[in-house]
Amino acid sequence: MKPFLDENFLLENNAATRLYHEYACDQPIYDYHCHLSPQDIADNRQFRDLAEIWLEGDHYKWRVMRAAGVDEKLITGNASGKEKYLAWAKVIPKTLGNPVFHWTHLELKRPFGLSNIILSQDTAEEVWEYCQARLMLPSFSAQGLMKQMNVRMVGTTDDPLDDLTHHRRIAENPDFDIEVRPTWRPDPVFKPELPGFANYIDALGSCTRINIYSFDDLTQALLIRLEYFAQHGCCSADHGIETVRFASCPSQKVLDDILQRRLAGDVLNDTDVACFSTAVQIWLGQQYARRGWVMQLHIGARRNNNQRAFQMLGANSGFDSIDDRPFAEPLAQLLSALNELDSLPKTILYTLNPAWNEVVATMCGNFQGGGIAGKMQFGSGWWFNDQLDGMKRQMEQLAQLGLISQFIGMLTDSRSFLSYTRHEYFRRLLCNTVGGWMNRGEIPADFALVGSMIKDICYNNARSYFSGKKNH
The missing domain is CATH 3.20.20.140 (Metal-dependent hydrolases)
Structure with a gap:
């Protein structure tokens, strides 16, 4: 049984592994179409917390939260950032098979460097503290x-x-x-x-x-x-x-x-x-x-x-x-x-x-x-x-x-x-x-x-x- 999200994640044979590690993974990114805010880039926005950088405007995550029965207040409403994040963390174990489960843990691994942990209600505080410390760094603007x-x-x-x-x-x-x-x-x-x-x-x-x-x-x-x-x-x-x-x-x-x-x-x-x-x-x-x-x-x-x-x-x-x-x-x-x-x-x-x-x-x-x-x-x-x-x-x-x-x-x-x-x-x-x-x-x-x-x-x-x- 392969470990989850290891270095050979999604790579099923030796040829695939070699192609990825030797030819693909270090290539620069040419992101020719996105919806990022130009003002955020110009201002070099520093995100206050995981809710801002992770949940703000992300309707992929909003859809699965609604499907899991989360109240709209904790999705797009006036709840605090921490409350929205905790609601999201609680939902993650329910997203097995949905791409947001992969994306969430890839985003924790890169750029945060947090691996060997599954986001859940039990790990939410640990992840929050770990990531909050990094969000204050210039490299996370x-x-x-x-x-x-x-x-x-x-x-x-x-x-x-x-x-x-x-x-x-x-x-x-x-x-x-x-x-x-x-x-x-x-x-x-x-x-x-x-x-x-x-x-x-x-x-x-x-x-x-x-x-x-x-x-x-x-x-x-x-x-x-x-x-x-x-x-x-x-x-x-x-x-x-x-x-x-x-x-x-x-x-x-x-x-x-x-x-x-x-x-x-x-x-x-x-x-x-x-x-x-x-x-x-x-x-x-x-x-x-x-x-x-x-x-x-x-x-x-x-x-x-x-x-x-x-x-x-x-x-x-x-x-x-x-x-x-x-x-x-x-x-x-x-x-x-x-x-x-x-x-x-x-x-x-x-x-x-x-x-x-x-x-x-x-x-x-x-x-x-x-x-x-x-x-x-x-x-x-x-x-x-x-x-x-x-x-x-x-x-x-x-x-x-x-x-x-x-x-x-x-x-x-x-x-x-x-x-x-x-x-x-x-x-x-x-x-x-x-x-x-x-x-x-x-x-x-x-x-x-x-x-x-x-x-x-x-x-x-x-x-x-x-x-x-x-x-x-």
Whole structure:
């Protein structure tokens, strides 16, 4: 029986062990998509306690606490940090089989260095005291943790109206050499069905000093903000797409009419929404291609399902789930429309529904080319899929239907500075998968060849992919 969380955790054969320890574990981290607070990084936030650094904003943990019967006061309510932590510690023994059990103990082991202990009600005080002493150290500040975990680049997620003050402060700090780049997240612009759409367009107009009455006005305002983001090091955009839509628009006049009716408070029908959303995303895709930006499409979340909880706690509180709406046809049409304009940027496709893995993997193959290795990426297991089974399936399906050698690997997609251990989790699974191929004779037992691929997937491919190389 293997010990829990030893140095060969998740590594099932000698080939996997060698690949991980010799080629994967020491690679730097290129975390190209996350939800860390730029202000926390700029301020070099020092966390007061384990509740702040571990539970704040982490809806993965909130969901399992609710499932275990913990009162909301101890999750998102006004209980003290210590009370919330103790509630979490009490829940941990009940999470066997859930990825948060692994993540929790990986996070105690790295960066805290606490191993050979299982968090529980009985060990909670010991863990608290041990970790509290370390949280006071400079190496456990926001910047200190990033340095400890060998992070080279972080891509945050930022609204087009953000003034990027904190990114500027980070870039101007001579004592901090980790790249922190903004990521353009324009969801409010291409979702005219949202209740706050008109207010958002008004704010965009105020920000850019453009009165937005037409589609041309809108794109002129967006150009100003795109340029501003580019000046602050942006090299990527991210679109959160619950429903993939595609509808060709007959004329600019039609787009103007849709925009004006929506700004006047009209409710748009599905055709109008699809027409407007398509036009905005095609225009944005052209801009990304010209700048050499990467376009990320996160597809298939069903958000804010519990309306009572949404009204009390707001979005991103742990009440989202996997959707099952088909999207292959409109996605193909959207990518093809950009390709016909010779303006399809480097693109990462993520699906939250693992049932669509093969759909996404094969869709990527339709649009590869242009002399760019791995131009179309099947993104790593996302959200509910960044666990043992989900990541393994994604890697195996990518390998069988594309080129895993060109894969840009893992990302945290997290709000926590402790989540860098997800890269370790991914790397162990990657090495175990590939090591299994070697062990069964499915690929050569050539460690130089295979180890080089492992290094590329862990770091080199992502660094190259986000280098800003333009399509032409």
